[in-house]
């Protein structure tokens with residue numbers, strides 16, 4: 653019953669191996685997924701999101717005191733252009749067979765987004781493939797704060813509430829003792845989601861939520877009320893979330909969201 657893939661975590665292709673997957677190998681995997689979905693169902697492929705907390709043996713990153721605040725996501729990709737360009741070419745080639753969008757992880761500044769998009773466009777022009785939608789993960793508070801600026805340039809936002817919550821509240825998302833307080837429904841996080849959705853709508857962009865709360869029955873009415881266009885959830889809860897959404901009333905969700 654899934655209508656699309658809102659977050660394809662491409663790092664699974666790269667983890668637990670001694671060398672990076674080749675362009676060919678990546679293309680085969682992406683193309684297989686695209687083929688299964690067909691032309692009408694979108695897959696949003698997230699560019700490689702690794703770094704301090706998800707190390708790769710073939711991509712040495714010096715030990716960091718605060719890996720979550722260090723070389724992660726887009727920072728790693730921009731530092732390793734060969735790795736980045738290889739992945740982009742594989743995605744672009746696979747995109748010919750279906751409906752593919754790409755998004756960049758851990759974007760904190762306009763400069764990072766523009767640099768990533770420029771590299772994507774360079775590879776695309778060189779290959780002569782059609783344009784694909786490019787968006788950003790909103791998972792660093794600065795991206796949500798500047799959503800009105802990003803919205804002028806990106807095709808879509810995908811809100812990564814797992815990281816957005818940890819960076820907004822300054823609480824490690826995996827901390828065993830802080831776990832009860834690392835709450836994606838905290839008013840501060842909800843306000844950032846609201847701001848992001850409003851900015852997107854003002855420029856005709858869509859906003860998805862791909863963090864864990866998208867599949868949380870307590871969060872779903874709030875996200876709908878905030879105007880989120882798409883929920884990306886883990887496979888086992890797709891049907892439950894769809895059933896829940898179909899029973900909701902938009903006006904009530906909006907009231908609830910405003911109160912929260």
Ligand code: PEP
Nearest residue numbers: 791812813814815862863
């Ligand atoms: C997130 O941060 O919410 C997200 C979807 O990305 P990941 O959980 O892979 O960091």
Ligand code: MG
Nearest residue numbers: 791812814815
């Ligand atoms: Mg994240």
